[in-house]
Amino acid sequence: MGIDFLPDKPIYQQLIDRITGAIIRGTLQPGEKLPSVREYAVEAGVNANTMQRVYKELEQMEITETRRGQGSFVTADEAKIAMLRDEMKEQLVTSFLQSVEAFGFTTAEIVEHLQKRGDKR
Amino acid sequence: MIELRNITKKYGTRKALEDITLTLPHGKIIGLVGENGSGKTTLLKLMSGLLTPNAGSAVLDGKPIKRKVATNIAYMPDADMFYPYFTVGQLFAFYESQFTDFNPIKAKEIAQFLNLDLNSKLKNLSKGNRGRAKIAATLGREADYYLLDEPFSGLDPMVRDDIAKGLIRFTNPERQTVILSTHELKEVEPLLDEIIVLKGNRLIAHEAVDEIRDTYGQDATSWMVSLFRKGS
Numbered sequence: 001m002g003i004d005f006l007p008d009k010p011i012y013q014q015l016i017d018r019i020t021g022a023i024i025r026g027t028l029q030p031g032e033k034l035p036s037v038r039e040y041a042v043e044a045g046v047n048a049n050t051m052q053r054v055y056k057e058l059e060q061m062e063i064t065e066t067r068r069g070q071g072s073f074v075t076a077d078e079a080k081i082a083m084l085r086d087e088m089k090e091q092l093v094t095s096f097l098q099s100v101e102a103f104g105f106t107t108a109e110i111v112e113h114l115q116k117r118g119d120k121r
Numbered sequence: 122m123i124e125l126r127n128i129t130k131k132y133g134t135r136k137a138l139e140d141i142t143l144t145l146p147h148g149k150i151i152g153l154v155g156e157n158g159s160g161k162t163t164l165l166k167l168m169s170g171l172l173t174p175n176a177g178s179a180v181l182d183g184k185p186i187k188r189k190v191a192t193n194i195a196y197m198p199d200a201d202m203f204y205p206y207f208t209v210g211q212l213f214a215f216y217e218s219q220f221t222d223f224n225p226i227k228a229k230e231i232a233q234f235l236n237l238d239l240n241s242k243l244k245n246l247s248k249g250n251r252g253r254a255k256i257a258a259t260l261g262r263e264a265d266y267y268l269l270d271e272p273f274s275g276l277d278p279m280v281r282d283d284i285a286k287g288l289i290r291f292t293n294p295e296r297q298t299v300i301l302s303t304h305e306l307k308e309v310e311p312l313l314d315e316i317i318v319l320k321g322n323r324l325i326a327h328e329a330v331d332e333i334r335d336t337y338g339q340d341a342t343s344w345m346v347s348l349f350r351k352g353s
Binding site: 003005007008009010011012038041042044045046047048049050052 | 148149150282285286289290294310311312313314330331334335338339340342343
């Protein structure tokens with residue numbers, strides 16, 4: 001029902017990842033209004049308490065802001081979004097490098113390979 | 122708050138539930154899982170005042186639960202037990218005549234959300250639409266507690282999805298509690314705050330869903346399966 005969730009991560013965390021992902025991709029624009037907690041809960045097929053927690057954590061991360069009587073909005077602060085992008089890049093690279101190391105590749109040969117792939121595209 | 126204290130229920134000499142102690146707070150959606158015959162329906166009926174325990178007590182906000190105390194508890198049975206010649210609208214009118222907390226405006230809104238035609242006779246509805254009508258009538262009550270016995274069982278994925286969304290849309294997580302029994306834990310998990318597991322007529326676990334994923338690193342279904350393996 002609604003979204004398919006991965007089994008090994010809390011659902012609220014996966015919803016936070018979805019929303020931050022949409023902000024990074026630009027599907028959710030700076031300053032854009034988010035659906036209400038209830039609307040989004042219905043759409044995602046999750047408990048409204050879970051969605052409430054998601055909105056609260058996003059606000060604590062300063063990725064969204066709540067305006068009284070108007071609802072939640074993606075931050076209009078481009079610097080915060082840039083920071084979010086950088087954090088995501090860092091996360092991706094870290095987990096990628098962990099796999100690289102697990103297979104015993106050197107960083108140099110992986111960088112070279114990435115370069116080649118980059119040139120092709 | 123519903124509190125069950127050391128409840129035992131027997132049917133004749135057969136024990137249906139044994140020594141159950143449980144607290145159900147306000148504002149949660151709670152899943153009740155366990156094998157067939159583990160006592161899920163009996164537990165829901167005890168909470169709704171339809172059954173009385175042989176030992177122990179069931180208490181709602183400090184008062185023992187009896188049929189009459191249980192007016193702000195909406196129980197939805199698994200069985201299809203409505204008059205087949207009623208229309209959906211007449212079913213709502215019947216509910217309004219029986220339950221003071223029934224809100225016909227809310228019920229009609231739910232019917233509309235679920236694409237239910239108020240003029241259709243129940244006997245002419247598909248099983249899925251009868252399921253929709255049943256949940257619309259139940260959620261049409263402004264109850265503090267909704268006790269739903271197998272609201273998803275035997276229904277196709279579209280109907281299950283509608284019912285799940287109706288539950289989220291038309292219950293207020295600040296003051297209403299939903300307790301639902303189900304076998305479809307995998308599908309229902311995203312709806313739940315907490316899970317209660319019964320096995321062999323006893324309570325073997327009561328956990329928050331986020332805790333299960335945080336602590337055990339697995340979803341509720343795998344967690345439940347490992348609980349059952351460990352016990353046997």
